[in-house]
Amino acid sequence: MTGNSTIRHRNAALLAITKVEADEVVPSSRADEILEETFARLKMPKGLLERLAGVKERREWAPGRHFTDGAVEAGEAALAQAGVRPDQVGLLINASVTRDGYEPAVSVAAHHRLGLPSSALNFDVTNACLGFVNAVTIASTMVDAGAIEYAVVIAGEDPSPWHRDTYERLQAPDVTREQVVREFATLTLGSGAAAAVVGRADRHPEGHRIVGSVARSATEHHGLCIGGFDGMYTDATGLLKHGVGLLVDAWHDAHEDGWDWTDMDRYIGHQVSMSHTNKLFEDVGIDPERFPLTFPFWGNVAAAALPMTLALEAERLEAGQRVLCLGVGSGLNSTYMEIEW
Numbered sequence: 001m002t003g004n005s006t007i008r009h010r011n012a013a014l015l016a017i018t019k020v021e022a023d024e025v026v027p028s029s030r031a032d033e034i035l036e037e038t039f040a041r042l043k044m045p046k047g048l049l050e051r052l053a054g055v056k057e058r059r060e061w062a063p064g065r066h067f068t069d070g071a072v073e074a075g076e077a078a079l080a081q082a083g084v085r086p087d088q089v090g091l092l093i094n095a096s097v098t099r100d101g102y103e104p105a106v107s108v109a110a111h112h113r114l115g116l117p118s119s120a121l122n123f124d125v126t127n128a129c130l131g132f133v134n135a136v137t138i139a140s141t142m143v144d145a146g147a148i149e150y151a152v153v154i155a156g157e158d159p160s161p162w163h164r165d166t167y168e169r170l171q172a173p174d175v176t177r178e179q180v181v182r183e184f185a186t187l188t189l190g191s192g193a194a195a196a197v198v199g200r201a202d203r204h205p206e207g208h209r210i211v212g213s214v215a216r217s218a219t220e221h222h223g224l225c226i227g228g229f230d231g232m233y234t235d236a237t238g239l240l241k242h243g244v245g246l247l248v249d250a251w252h253d254a255h256e257d258g259w260d261w262t263d264m265d266r267y268i269g270h271q272v273s274m275s276h277t278n279k280l281f282e283d284v285g286i287d288p289e290r291f292p293l294t295f296p297f298w299g300n301v302a303a304a305a306l307p308m309t310l311a312l313e314a315e316r317l318e319a320g321q322r323v324l325c326l327g328v329g330s331g332l333n334s335t336y337m338e339i340e341w
Contacts, residue, residue, distance in 0.1 A: 003216075003253060004215065004250055004254055005214065006257060007137060007141065007212050007214075009140045009144055009211065011202055012143045012201060013198070013204050013209050013210060014136075014197075014198060014207060014208040014339060015081075015083075015206075016078040016084075016196060017194070017196045017310050017311045017314055018081060019193065019307070019312060020192065020194070021059055021192055022059035022060055022062075022192050023061055023065060024059060028047070028049035028050045028055055028057060031167075031187050032046040032047065035171065037171070038171060038180065042175075042177045044177065044180065049188060052273070053273040053275070054273055054277075055188045055273065056296045058188070058189070058299030059191050059192060059299070060158075060190075067098050067157060068109055068113075070191075070192065071094065071110055071195065072110050072114060072154070074154060074193045074194050074195035075154045075195040082197040082199065086115040086117070087115075088150050089114075089150050089151065090119065090147070090148030090149055091120060091122070091142060091150075091152070092111050092114070092121070092154070093123060093124070093151065093153045093154070094107035094124045094125070094135075094154050095124070095131035095134070095153055095155045097126065097128060097227070098158050098159070099124075099126075105124040116152075127329055127331070127333060128225075128329035128330040129300075129305065129327060129328075129329040129330070130270070130327055130329035132153060132303045132306060132307050135153040136198060137335075140198055143200055150197060150199045151197070152195060153196045153198065154193070155193060155303045155304040156193035157303065157304045158191045159190070159191065161229075162189065162227075162232060163186065163189070165230050165231050166183050166231050183232070183233060183234070184236065185225075185232060185234040186232045189299055189300050189301070190299030190301045192298060192301040192305075192308050193304055194307035195307075198210070208323075208339050208341045209340040210338075210339055211339065211340055212338060213335055214254045214259065214336045215334065215335045216249060216250035216253070216333075217331070217333050218331075219331055222330075222332070224242065224243075224330065239328075239330075239332075243332055243334075244276065244328070245283075246332050246334045247283075247284060248283050251284050254336060259336075261324050262285070264290065265317070265321035265322050266290055266292070266321065266324070267286050267290050268292070268309050268323060268324070268326070269325075270305050270326070271294050271299075271301070271305040272300050273300070274295075277291070277295075292312070294308065294309045294312065310323070317341045320341065322340060323339040323340075324337070324339075
């Protein structure tokens with residue numbers, strides 16, 4: 001059976017959205033310098049990251065800075081922005097792709113550092129680049145149910161270990177063009193962090209009501225993008241075709257179900273590359289002028305990409321405007337979330 005999952009919220013509002021940009025700017029020309037011999041031997045042109053993916057630069061954390069430092073900083077800023085005390089929080093969800101190991105959950109250290117009470121639930125939600133939006137849906141549902149008053153969602157990303165391992169593999173004298181293409185997407189990934197606070201709309205008229213979300217899965221394509229502790233391996237052509245196709249199918253079914261997203265004030269998308277974005281504009285019919293781009297200077301910041309973009313654009317949003325968050329994650333899964341600003 002095919003179709004969408006639809007969740008409509010009754011009393012959930014986004015009270016804060018914050019970002020922390022990683023410290024150091026890394027130009028895409030660094031890849032050309034590191035892989036100069038490989039590109040020359042395989043007769044591959046320089047500037048592939050910028051010309052094919054549209055990524056001019058990305059960011060890395062400074063030495064000694066951990067991705068959880070950024071996530072905690074974003075969380076502290078979000079609580080301050082929302083005017084919520086740590087002791088009022090009933091739920092913390094970490095939604096990052098990045099983690100140091102299998103256990104414990106990344107959320108536990110953040111729970112401690114944010115000074116949250118022992119009564120506050122904390123756990124990780126991992127769903128590739130859709131984890132943050134999924135976590136906001138969970139938090140909103142718990143607020144709707146009256147189980148909690150406030151939730152904090154965080155994500156901190158650091159793909160630099162993947163970059164180091166990928167460069168080492170791609171510098172091997174016997175590496176093939178096919179191997180370079182398969183690992184190319186890893187080099188578009190960037191570092192950064194984001195956080196959000198979700199609370200009750202009836203107690204926060206200044207908040208931004210989270211109307212609901214629509215999701216759709218196409219898990220027959222679960223092998224198109226595989227990430228492990230040693231790196232990420234991607235079928236870029238398959239992801240482009242089936243990922244955007246999944247968003248298109250979900251879009252049409254959502255409109256048949258009563259949603260109307262044809263004239264939103266902003267479309268905040270998960271940021272991947274120029275080819276994915278252009279195909280989204282063409283196939284879904286989104287106005288490029290209402291879709292702010294951040295991947296050219298941040299790269300693909302995994303689960304933090306969408307909330308970081310929303311935090312950046314929030315400075316220009318006005319009360320009453322309608323915002324649609326959307327994205328595709330490896331697996332494949334797609335999600336749309338509507339917010340009334």
